[in-house]
Amino acid sequence: MHQTSSVKLIMSEVNNRNIWKIRLTWKLLKSVIFLVCVTCFVWQSANFFGLYFTYPTTTSVDLTFPEVLIKPAITFCNNNPVKRKKFCTEYPHLCQKPNNLTEFCTKHPYFCKADISNLVIPKLGYYASNSAHEVQDALMEIYIHNVSQDGPDLWSWKAPIRESKMKATFIYDYSRSVYVTCYSTNLHIYGSEEVETANSSGSAASAIKGLELKDENYDSSLEILQSRYDNKDVLIQALLGSLLNITPIKNSSNLDALRNMHDKIGTQIRDLDSISVDTKSYANLLTPIIIKLLSSDLALGFTRKTVEEK
Numbered sequence: 001m002h003q004t005s006s007v008k009l010i011m012s013e014v015n016n017r018n019i020w021k022i023r024l025t026w027k028l029l030k031s032v033i034f035l036v037c038v039t040c041f042v043w044q045s046a047n048f049f050g051l052y053f054t055y056p057t058t059t060s061v062d063l064t065f066p067e068v069l070i071k072p073a074i075t076f077c078n079n080n081p082v083k084r085k086k087f088c089t090e091y092p093h094l095c096q097k098p099n100n101l102t103e104f105c106t107k108h109p110y111f112c113k114a115d116i117s118n119l120v121i122p123k124l125g126y127y128a129s130n131s132a133h134e135v136q137d138a139l140m141e142i143y144i145h146n147v148s149q150d151g152p153d154l155w156s157w158k159a160p161i162r163e164s165k166m167k168a169t170f171i172y173d174y175s176r177s178v179y180v181t182c183y184s185t186n187l188h189i190y191g192s193e194e195v196e197t198a199n200s201s202g203s204a205a206s207a208i209k210g211l212e213l214k215d216e217n218y219d220s221s222l223e224i225l226q227s228r229y230d231n232k233d234v235l236i237q238a239l240l241g242s243l244l245n246i247t248p249i250k251n252s253s254n255l256d257a258l259r260n261m262h263d264k265i266g267t268q269i270r271d272l273d274s275i276s277v278d279t280k281s282y283a284n285l286l287t288p289i290i291i292k293l294l295s296s297d298l299a300l301g302f303t304r305k306t307v308e309e310k
Contacts, residue, residue, distance in 0.1 A: 054304045070186075077171065077182040078157045081139050086155055088120045091138050095120040098127040136177050143170060143179040156181035252295045261293060 088095035097120055098104035104127045105112035111119060123131035147155050152168045159166040166183040173180055246264060249257045269279075291299045 051300070054300065073184070073186040075169070075182055075184040075187070076160050077180055079173075079180060080157075081178045081180055082142055082155050083157070084121065087122060087138070087142075090142075091135075092120075094131055094135050094138055095122050096128050097121075100127060103127075139178050147181075152181045159183045161185070246293055248293045249295050249298070252298045265290065 101116065101119070104121075105116065111121075121128055122135050123129050124135055125132060142155055147170075153159075159168075160183065166185045167187075169182045169184050170179045171182055172178075246261055247257070249261065251257075273279075291302060294302060
């Protein structure tokens, strides 16, 4: 074989070996990168699912004392279309004495508290003859003419809350084919209606308005609220408001801060216990507030322990 051809053959073989080495190295590098990525993915997934199944929660609690409170919409209805005495006075031919007065008074003693010699009830087939159609016609006439002229107070019933701006509304009861009187407030059926509000100037907010929301003012706020209201719900709000102002613990190794927080919470809980406030009435709000004050590692450990105990 020619010497030049031998050299070329050797060089070609060396190049092929180098190419295979490069390819092998590249494949090995890709395999290592892939294994590292898979390992990191598995590690992160395990941590994520571990955190997820501990069910950690973050709850933000804000206490506000609005000066003006919007009243809720309320409707009161009376199933009795009209007053029994008024109806039987105007329509005596549609009323009669109960067929079995003794049994009637046993079932309905509130009708028989006074003199029952003149006790009469409408003829609706209940302990009386059945003239339901005539009674229903009379009720319809009352609501069309009398109630619209004289007002519901005379024929039906008076508004249950006199100081409120309650409006009379009439609802048709299809099951009995009669109208009934209802009183509603703050319905806002029309956009132009004025919203009813209540001023909270005499509430607990104004009682402690001059006190800044700090830990050192907690005892003073508690005394003011207790002397004025003796309201356990307000006292619980004062407790939670004071806890929200405790400086959160950023470092779990800060034992002084932990002891300080423990002492403050313990003191305020004992204050509530001294006035017979049940722990269950504020435990659901107290727990997330305490977790919020702890550092992340302490909060996670506390949550896990709570889940394990449950």
